[in-house]
Amino acid sequence: MGLSLIDELVEKSWTVQNDWVTPEECAWLRAEAERQDADARFRPAGIADGVLTPAIRSDRILWLGEQDAVWPWVQEKLTLLRHQLNAELFLGLDHFEAHFAVYEPGQFYAKHVDRKASNPPQAGSQRAVSFLLYLNSNWQPEDGGELVIHQNGQEIRILPEGGRMVLFRSDTILHEVLAPKRRRYSLTAWLRTL
């Protein structure tokens, strides 16, 4: 991880890094997501304590854990990232949670911030840094499905190209997912404090 990633996270509260994984790793992760999707293991994503809100988000997700083939890989990569962020930024990141997400054409996630206001500091574990890794190959601008970060009256649009990794502060960055025209796969995680 280059210093610029850390610098950007500090200065802008978000950063994008292309080719964070090899094309082979990306293809393997996508194949695993597709296989689990074919096995009907994804569920409509809920927000607000599991209450489904299709007007806000319409993607489907699969929470990852020890039962999943990708888990050792995910754990290694995210633990390394967590340690690097802690070493440079003293964030006190303690653990993470991760899921695959799939957006069918037309599905979206409206503007939101990942750390919920209904989860005050005294409530315990907090999302501190949001992590996104896109798993699509050869994504074109006309395929849509951008992550849009809203900051200082500007819109930063990030295409979900395979291998591209995004980090941002979970408590302040307002963002949304625009509807794609192709099926859109990603691996999402949150690095959390105790």
Ligand code: OGA
């Ligand atoms: C989320 C989210 C962004 C993306 O799952 O909370 O904002 O680009 N995802 O998939």
Ligand code: MN
């Ligand atoms: Mn989000």
